[in-house]
Amino acid sequence: MATRALVRRPSPRLADGLLTHLDRVPVDVDLAREQWAGYVAALVGAGWEPVEVPPADDCPDAAFVEDTVVVQDDLAVITLPGAPQRRPETAGTEETLAGLGYRIAHIEAPGTLDGGDVLRSGDTCWVGLGGRTNRAGVDQLAALLAPAGLRVVGVPVTKALHLKSAVTALPDGTVVGHEPVVDDPATWPTFLGVPEGGGAHVVRLADDTVLMATSAPRTRALFEERGLRVVAVDISEFEKLEGCVTCLSVRLR
Numbered sequence: 001m002a003t004r005a006l007v008r009r010p011s012p013r014l015a016d017g018l019l020t021h022l023d024r025v026p027v028d029v030d031l032a033r034e035q036w037a038g039y040v041a042a043l044v045g046a047g048w049e050p051v052e053v054p055p056a057d058d059c060p061d062a063a064f065v066e067d068t069v070v071v072q073d074d075l076a077v078i079t080l081p082g083a084p085q086r087r088p089e090t091a092g093t094e095e096t097l098a099g100l101g102y103r104i105a106h107i108e109a110p111g112t113l114d115g116g117d118v119l120r121s122g123d124t125c126w127v128g129l130g131g132r133t134n135r136a137g138v139d140q141l142a143a144l145l146a147p148a149g150l151r152v153v154g155v156p157v158t159k160a161l162h163l164k165s166a167v168t169a170l171p172d173g174t175v176v177g178h179e180p181v182v183d184d185p186a187t188w189p190t191f192l193g194v195p196e197g198g199g200a201h202v203v204r205l206a207d208d209t210v211l212m213a214t215s216a217p218r219t220r221a222l223f224e225e226r227g228l229r230v231v232a233v234d235i236s237e238f239e240k241l242e243g244c245v246t247c248l249s250v251r252l253r
């Protein structure tokens with residue numbers, strides 16, 4: 001079976017999305033729709049099968065579907081997003097994954113957690129402790145993922161929205177990040193600094209292939225020098241809302 005991934009089309013209210021570190025600038029929703037279609041096409045081009053979560057047009061940040069769930073094998077941990085305004089987004093994700101036969105668990109108050117704070121590589125799951133995810137949320141996730149043999153480690157995130165706004169992992173496990181927004185690069189056994197903020201986010205399409213944004217050409221060259229094939233997509237309208245390539249999809253089995 002092809003690799004499946006959850007995606008969710010952008011709300012017409014995308015321009016009203018939450019902002020923490022960026023100033024609000026005009027967003028072209030029509031361009032955002034085209035860019036989202038290009039992103040989905042890149043997943044399809046890699047042999048992935050997109051699974052659309054029903055749109056939530058009244059939720060400005062609905063396209064950032066990664067934040068609503070953490071999927072591990074046949075378990076879907078529905079999150080309790082740290083921003084109350086985003087909590088209505090999780091219902092559609094839960095409905096979709098329950099319909100696909102996933103076991104459903106929930107992060108529950110007082111725990112909060114955004115999927116964008118969860119970085120897995122090997123048997124370790126690093127979870128950002130910052131504006132959206134708290135210690136109770138990390139502890140609940142640790143208990144839920146322990147049966148899968150995953151070690152969950154909380155790491156402070158003070159300079160970026162989510163842990164995966166600051167760092168993600170290459171297929172070989174190397175953690176990449178733009179050091180000005182990484183709290184402690186020594187957290188990871190192998191860390192590679194990249195020259196652009198947009199270069200810190202990769203979606204692993206295959207063992208030798210990553211998807212990244214066109215906003216980080218120098219980082220793309222760095223990855224290609226390391227022997228990686230790079231598929232680059234323009235997600236400028238989503239970057240204006242502090243989004244990145246990892247938050248627009250959730251990889252399933």
Ligand SMILES: NC(=O)NCCC[C@H](N)C(=O)O
Nearest residue numbers: 017018064116241242243247
């Ligand atoms: N996983 C992610 O990086 N999600 C991006 C969420 C951006 C959205 N405007 C928010 O602030 O929640």
